Amino acid sequence: xxxxxxxxRKLRFAAAAICLxxxxxxxxxxxxxxxxxxxxEAQGANWLSYGRTYxxxxxxxxxxxxxxxxxxxxxxxxxxxxxxxxLLATPLVVDGVLYFTGTFSVTRAVDAKTGKLLWEYDPKTIxxxxxxxxxxxxxxxxxxxxxxxxxxxxxxxxxxxLDAKTGKERWTTQTIDVTKPLYISGYPKAFRGKVLVGNGGxxxxxxxxxxxxxxxxxxxxxxxFYIVPGNPADGFEDEAQExxxxxxxxxxxxxxxxxxxxxxxxxxxxFNQILIGTGNGSPWNQKVRSPGGGDNLFLCSIVALDxxxxxxxxxxxxxxxxTWDYNxxxxxxxxxxxxxxxxxxALMHAPKNGFFYVIDRSNxxxxxxxxxxxxTWATDIDRKTGRPIExxxxxxxxxxxxxxxxxxxxxxxxxxxxxxxxxxxxxxxxELAARFNDQKNELIDWRSPKFRFDVAVxxxxxxxxxxxxxxxxxxxxxxxxxxxVWEAPQDGFWNPGTMVTAGNLVFQGRANGDFIAYDAKTxxxxxxxxxxxxxxxxxxxxxxxxxxxxxxxxGWGGAGVGFGGGSANAKYGWAYRAQTRRLFTFALDGxxxxxxxxxxxxxxxxVPADFKIDDALADKGRGLxxxxxxxxxxxxxxxxxxAPDLRASPILLDPSAMKGVVHGGGRVSMGMPQFxxxxxxxxxxxxxxVRRQAAxxxxxxxxxxxxxxx
Ligand code: HEC
Numbered sequence: 001x002x003x004x005x006x007x008x009r010k011l012r013f014a015a016a017a018i019c020l021x022x023x024x025x026x027x028x029x030x031x032x033x034x035x036x037x038x039x040x041e042a043q044g045a046n047w048l049s050y051g052r053t054y055x056x057x058x059x060x061x062x063x064x065x066x067x068x069x070x071x072x073x074x075x076x077x078x079x080x081x082x083x084x085x086x087l088l089a090t091p092l093v094v095d096g097v098l099y100f101t102g103t104f105s106v107t108r109a110v111d112a113k114t115g116k117l118l119w120e121y122d123p124k125t126i127x128x129x130x131x132x133x134x135x136x137x138x139x140x141x142x143x144x145x146x147x148x149x150x151x152x153x154x155x156x157x158x159x160x161x162l163d164a165k166t167g168k169e170r171w172t173t174q175t176i177d178v179t180k181p182l183y184i185s186g187y188p189k190a191f192r193g194k195v196l197v198g199n200g201g202x203x204x205x206x207x208x209x210x211x212x213x214x215x216x217x218x219x220x221x222x223x224x225f226y227i228v229p230g231n232p233a234d235g236f237e238d239e240a241q242e243x244x245x246x247x248x249x250x251x252x253x254x255x256x257x258x259x260x261x262x263x264x265x266x267x268x269x270x271f272n273q274i275l276i277g278t279g280n281g282s283p284w285n286q287k288v289r290s291p292g293g294g295d296n297l298f299l300c301s302i303v304a305l306d307x308x309x310x311x312x313x314x315x316x317x318x319x320x321x322x323t324w325d326y327n328x329x330x331x332x333x334x335x336x337x338x339x340x341x342x343x344x345x346a347l348m349h350a351p352k353n354g355f356f357y358v359i360d361r362s363n364x365x366x367x368x369x370x371x372x373x374x375x376t377w378a379t380d381i382d383r384k385t386g387r388p389i390e391x392x393x394x395x396x397x398x399x400x401x402x403x404x405x406x407x408x409x410x411x412x413x414x415x416x417x418x419x420x421x422x423x424x425x426x427x428x429x430x431e432l433a434a435r436f437n438d439q440k441n442e443l444i445d446w447r448s449p450k451f452r453f454d455v456a457v458x459x460x461x462x463x464x465x466x467x468x469x470x471x472x473x474x475x476x477x478x479x480x481x482x483x484x485v486w487e488a489p490q491d492g493f494w495n496p497g498t499m500v501t502a503g504n505l506v507f508q509g510r511a512n513g514d515f516i517a518y519d520a521k522t523x524x525x526x527x528x529x530x531x532x533x534x535x536x537x538x539x540x541x542x543x544x545x546x547x548x549x550x551x552x553x554x555g556w557g558g559a560g561v562g563f564g565g566g567s568a569n570a571k572y573g574w575a576y577r578a579q580t581r582r583l584f585t586f587a588l589d590g591x592x593x594x595x596x597x598x599x600x601x602x603x604x605x606x607v608p609a610d611f612k613i614d615d616a617l618a619d620k621g622r623g624l625x626x627x628x629x630x631x632x633x634x635x636x637x638x639x640x641x642x643a644p645d646l647r648a649s650p651i652l653l654d655p656s657a658m659k660g661v662v663h664g665g666g667r668v669s670m671g672m673p674q675f676x677x678x679x680x681x682x683x684x685x686x687x688x689x690v691r692r693q694a695a696x697x698x699x700x701x702x703x704x705x706x707x708x709x710x
Contacts, residue, residue, distance in 0.1 A: 031095050033145050035192060039269050044502075045543040047093045050142045050187045051415065052540070055334040056266050058417035058499045060541045064548035065588060066503030070517050070527045074590035076549060077115030084581040085671075086536070086557020086642065090142045090187070090415070090497075091583075092150075093542035093551075099164070100553060100583065101140040104671075105154045109167060112551075113544045115585060119167035121152075126671060128156040133673040134451045135183055135204045137562045137632060137642050141263065141413065142187030144195055146216045151195045153184040159197055161219055171219035175212055181205035181451050182260070189274075191267035192307055194222055196274060198261035202282035202325075204451040208253070209260030211276055213310060223310030227259030227278045227298050228252070240312035244297035249290045257289065258282030259299045263413040266332040268361055270345060273304045273313055275361065277349065279327040284407075285438055285456035286323035286395070295320040300328045302349060304364060314364035318351050320387060323395055324377060324436065325407035325455065326352045333418050333425070339367060339480055348479050350416055350427050352409025353388075355381055358479050370482030372429050372475060373410035377403050396457070399439040406434035407459060408470075408493060408560065415497030415538045417506070422520050424476040424485055426498040426506045432470035434459045450677060452627040453563070462622045464636030464697050465566025474498065474508055476523060486523030494560030494569060497538030509535025509552055511560075512572055515584070529586070532597030533579035534572055534641070536561070547587055555581040562642040565634020567700040573600020574641045602701055603639070603648035605694035611653075613692045621689025624682055628675060637693040638700065643672070647694035652687055659683055 031037055031046060039054045044062040051058050065073060081087070084103040091100035098112040104125035109118040126133060136155040144151040149170060150162040157176035162169060175197055176182040181204035189196040194213045201207030209227040214220060226237055229245040231253040236242045248257070264277030278301045281289045290296050300319040305312060319326045328351040337346045337358065347361045354375035358367040366386040377395075378388035394403050404410075408430060416427040438457040453461075470493030476485045492511040499507045504520040511534050517527040534556030541550045556574040578601035625637060632643035639645035651657045660666045662683060665674030678686075 033094060033147055035269065038190070046095065047091070047540045047542050048145060049092065049190065050090050051266075051331065051333070054191075054267050054269055056331055057333055057335065057420070058415055058538070059419050060499065060501045062501055062541055062543055062548045063503045065501065065505065065541070065550065067505060067519050067526060069588055070503070070505055072588045073517070073527055073550070073586050074588075075592040075594055076585045076587040076590035077592050078585065078595055079110060079115045079117065079583040080595070081555070081581040081583065084555055085577070086137050086139045086561065087553040087555025087581055088139050088141050088537050088557055089553060090538055091540055091551055091553065092143060092145050093540065094145055094164070096544045098542075098551060099143060099145070099150055101143050101152055103555070104138040105140045105152050107143065107150070107152050107162065107167065109164070110583070112542060112549065112585075115583070121162055121167040121169070123152065123154045123158065123160055125154045125156055126669060128154065128158065130178065131451055131673065132156060132178070132181070132183060133668070133671065134628070134631065135181055136185060137557060138671060139185045139557050141185060144188040144190035146190040146193070146195070149216055151188045151190065151216065153186065153188050153197050155183045155185060157182060157184055157199065159188060159195065159214060159219060161216065173214055173219040173221070175199065181207055184262070186263045189265040189267060190216060191274070193217070196265050198265065198276065200262035200279075201256070201260040202258040202280055202284070203453050203455055206254065206256035207258055207260055207282040208256045209258055209279055211261050211265070225305055225310045225312070227261060227303070228257035228296070238312065247295040247297045249292040249294050252290050255289050256282040257296070261329060263329040264331050266334060266347070267307060268334055271304070271361060272307045274307050275332045275347060276303050276305065277328040277330055277332055277351070278303060279329050280322050280325045283454065283456035284323060284325045286321050287438065288456040290321070293321055296322065300326055300351070302328055302332060302347070302359065302364070304361070316359055316364045316366065316386060318355070318357065319353050324403055326409070330409070330411055330413060331415050333416065334361065335418055335420060337480055346479070348418060348425055350411040350425070352405060352411065353377070354405050354410035356477055356479070356482065368482050370477070372427060372477060372484070373431055374404045375410070376433075396436040396438060400435070400437045402433055402435050404433045405430065406432040408432055408564065412559070414495065417498045417500040419500040419520055421502055421504065423478065423480065424520065425479055426500055426520070427475050427477055428472065428495045428497060428508065429475050430470060430472045430493045432493050453630055454627060461563060461630050461635045462626050464638045464693070464700055465564065465568040467567040467571045467701060469493070469566070469568040474506070474518070476506075476520070488518060488523050488525070492568060494536070494558065494564065496536050499539045499541065501541060507539045507550060509537065509539065509554070511535070511569075515539070515552060531582070531584055532595070533581070534561070534574040549585050549587050551583065551585045553581075553583050556641050561640040563631050563635065565640030565642070566636055566638045567697065569640035570602070570634070570638050570645070571701055573602050575601040575603050576639060576641055576644045603645035605645075605647035605698045606650070606653065607695050607698055608653065611691050613695065614688050615692070617685045618688040618692040621685035621687070624678070624686050625689050628678070629686070636697065637690050638697055646690045647697065652690055655683065655687065658687065
């Protein structure tokens with residue numbers, strides 16, 4: 001990928017920015033999307049919220065497409081999204097209209113039967129972002145619907161209420177202090193006339209996490225709950241903060257503390273409670289954040305809050321005193337489970353830490369736990385106390401340790417699903433280790449000005465991630481026996497979320513571009529289609545006029561593509577803007593033609609014979625790169641596809657061209673932040689680092705064949 005075609009891209013971007021109202025839909029029977037509808041597990045025509053219904057099971061009762069008929073599943077329609085990049089969202093379907101958020105939360109409504117665009121709304125995220133453009137990739141995981149109001153969240157922190165019919169803005173609320181390194185990539189959650197939203201942070205400066213609920217008609221704040229306590233001298237917001245403060249040491253509030261909830265919100269109507277999965281520490285390294293230890297509540301926990309007031313009810317902490325970027329922001333799935341002759345009102349949760357939890361949601365007590373992946377930080381979970389049995393040395397006590405799982409987790413936000421029919425949970429699981437090292441003093445001297453990536457520990461992001469790093473699998477997990485029932489091995493470590501149906505099918509896309517249907521009981525692969533680019537979003541299913549459809553966004557994105565990257569993710573050839581993004585919809589005997597796909601692209605690192613690499617400069621450049629460029633351009637300057645591969649960019653060969661883009665902000669409108677504070681010497685150091693990386697990794701992707709076989 002070269003820098004050519006930028007002007008044309010800008011034009012397309014501008015054209016798409018105009019809010020269009022193309023057609024009005026004919027009115028059919030209207031579903032009132034309220035608590036009753038959102039809690040109705042039996043209706044299958046609509047997909048009303050992130051996890052389909054309040055249970056977050058991502059289980060559809062539809063059966064037209066089943067283990068026998070799935071062989072006839074074909075493309076019904078597809079929609080090109082030429083200005084989009086990262087697509088992670090779970091679309092919603094209400095009465096034959098499909099709604100989804102694209103890159104930078106551009107929101108569209110399409111006719112769910114034909115794929116015809118009905119309207120488009122652009123919240124102009126880049127224009128609202130300022131310097132915080134540095135800390136996100138334009139990802140949005142979804143939206144919320146309540147009685148004709150659609151709510152979207154933007155990376156820069158706004159919550160926007162839209163008229164679902166027209167896409168016209170009804171209200172806008174800024175949910176974060178724009179001077180703080182916070183952003184939203186998660187989905188808002190509608191419940192009882194309110195909408196809940198959290199935020200991300202913890203990697204780019206002092207961050208204190210919280211969730212807030214807003215009135216869904218007006219956007220006015222109803223309540224807010226802080227995940228970690230602030231400075232005791234300022235007084236605590238509530239009793240929960242006071243309790244939590246006893247589990248912290250030092251001057252944690254100076255570092256923010258973290259806990260940011262960026263995903264994993266469940267409304268539990270039976271107990272009228274909001275369950276939130278909380279995040280990791282800010283910064284990751286506990287020695288810096290809370291010197292001397294402590295549990296650091298409510299990091300890495302499930303916290304139950306009263307849905308009407310946001311008042312604390314109970315919590316269960318999966319990783320006390322977390323120090324590995326483990327978080328519990330993964331999905332929280334509700335089900336009644338028959339355990340030991342009793343029905344348990346359970347929640348199921350597979351956080352990053354490698355364990356699978358069944359928790360009694362009436363009181364937050366651990367019911368049972370199993371291990372889904374290799375864990376070297378803890379051997380097991382004590383059944384009585386619910387606390388992990390930690391392995392000595394894994395807290396990099398001596399400054400250095402290799403630990404499983406990695407900060408990408410044994411399970412990340414890629415949604416699991418649960419079928420009450422098979423009684424199994426379907427989890428995209430990852431086996432990957434990371435080396436944590438905090439021997440360098442500057443890591444401990446944690447400041448992170450100007451939204452610099454700094455987590456107070458080095459996990460090797462300055463280096464390439466070799467192509468065969470990490471394996472993963474789709475696993476079917478029995479939550480009652482806490483054991484694996486089947487496993488479908490996968491390539492790479494960044495495979496997306498799942499959906500399961502009463503037709504006994506599990507659907508899942510893949511990093512390699514395949515979309516697959518498995519027999520939910522046996523794991524046998526029954527159907528697959530190649531969709532032209534890496535898949536990072538989970539599928540949905542719905543019904544219009546008696547016909548069942550399956551939809552999926554295709555747009556490689558998220559952390560594995562952004563600051564992950566490296567050869568492990570570059571090996572697929574989903575380079576920056578090399579493949580068109582699309583929304584695909586399938587049905588039995590679908591008649592649409594598959595689009596023509598662009599081939600995989602492998603940017604070739606440039607190794608100029610006349611460039612003399614100065615190692616001292618390159619070392620300095622490495623630090624600058626990790627702090628400022630890694631987020632998007634990838635580990636070791638090997639891009640996973642979120643931004644151009646700098647090793648192959650001709651712009652870096654010309655110091656003044658580079659200065660125009662990086663210092664001058666020449667590409668801000670395309671999502672490349674401006675770095676006014678970087679001096680000419682620092683830009684030169686970055687150039688030397690990138691050239692050294694280019695020379696060292698020039699052969700990293702050879703042989704660069706992507707296997708599409710399992
Ligand atoms: C938040 C994400 C993000 C961060 C952080 C970021 N970039 Fe970028 N960068 C991009 C995107 C996206 C583009 C592509 C813009 C376009 O389409 O023209 C880009 C393009 C570039 C280009 C032009 C490459 C080409 O061949 O077209 C250069 C040079 C560049 N970035 C350097 C840097 C440097 C140096 C840093 C760190 C100081 C950095 N970037 C940090 C997202 C980012």
